[in-house]
Amino acid sequence: MGEEVKMTEYEGVDGDDGGGGYEERVLEWEVGLPNADDLTPLSQPLIPPELASAFSISPEPYRTLLDVNRASKSTLSNLRGGNSQAFLSNNLKSFNDDRGRDPMVVEGEDETDRDGSGCDSRKLRKIDSTEEADSALRTENSMDDPSARALKRPRLVWTPQLHKRFVDVVSHLGIKNAVPKTIMQLMNVEGLTRENVASHLQKYRLYLKRMQGLSSDGPSSSDQLFASTPVPQSLHESGGNGHAHGNGHLPVPIPMPYPPPMIPMPVLGMTNGHGHSHMGMTMGNTGGTSGYHGFESHPYNMLQQRNWSGNGSAVSFPRVVPSDN
C-alpha cells in the first residue's frame, strides 16, 4: 500500500540480435524496498552533537523530510541520467550504496592474479545492516567477437530470492505440472531462459527426492537456501486436471505472492570469471529460526565473483549423503 512504483524501461541495445528478438528491459523498480519505518530516517542527525563538537564537525542543520526528499530525488535523477544504461552494456556497473561501499571491479580476463600483492582491499566486504546489501555487478567479457556475443550467456546465479520465486511457482503449479517452460513464464524474470530453469529444476527435483527418501525431517544445515525455502505441501499431487488443492486459496491460475509481472534481470556472473566462490552465507537472521524476512526487499542482485569472500549467496541444496541409494 502506498508504494510507488516507478519504473523506467528502455530497450537494451546489446543483448540479442540473432535468435531472440526480445528486448531487454531494465526496470528501475522500487517496489519491495524497505519502507520508511525500516530505515533510519535521514532527517535524523547521524552524529551526536557532542561528538560533532568534539571533532569540530560542523553540525549540519536539521533537515526536514522535504529536504531529504528533495535530495533523494536529485540523487535518483543523477543515477538515472548517469548509469541507467549500464545494465546490459559493456560497461561495468557498480552500485554504490549510500555509504561508501567499495565499487569493486571484476577482472576481465582469465588472469590468475590481478596483482602481485595478495593483500588488498578486496578482502572482505562487510555486510552490515541486513544481508540484503548486495551490489549487482555485471561485466561483459571483453569479447570482441560479434559472433560470440549471442552465444555466450553469462552464468546465472540463483540467489535466494530467485530461488524462492522458483519454489513458489513450482509449488503452486504442483510438481507434476511444473515444467521448465511454464515455470519460466510464471517466474517472469527477465533474462531467465528455459534452460536455466530446467537446470535448476533438475537440481531441485533431486533435492526433493533426497528429502523424501530420507525422512520427514528437516534438511541438513548445509544449505540455507533450500532449507529456508521449505518445500510446500502442494508438491505432491495436482495431477492432470487443474483442480485446486487443499487450501483452496488458489483458483487455478497462478497465485503469485509477488509483485506483478515484472522483475528485473537476474544476476549474471561472468563467463570467464571462473572461480570458486564458495561463499559462506552468514545467515544473519536476526531472529534466527524465523526463516527469512528481510529478503524480499531486494532484486536478484548479486555478483558471482571469485574473490569476494563472505558475501553473496548462491543457492544450494542441503547436502544429504545418500546412505544406501
Added chain:
DNA sequence: TACTTAATAT
C-alpha cells in the same frame, strides 16, 4: 517442440 537425463565446463 519441449522435457528429462547425463555429460561437460566453470
Added chain:
DNA sequence: GATATTAAGT
C-alpha cells in the same frame, strides 16, 4: 566439489 551449461535421448 559444487553449480550451471550444454548435449543427447525420448
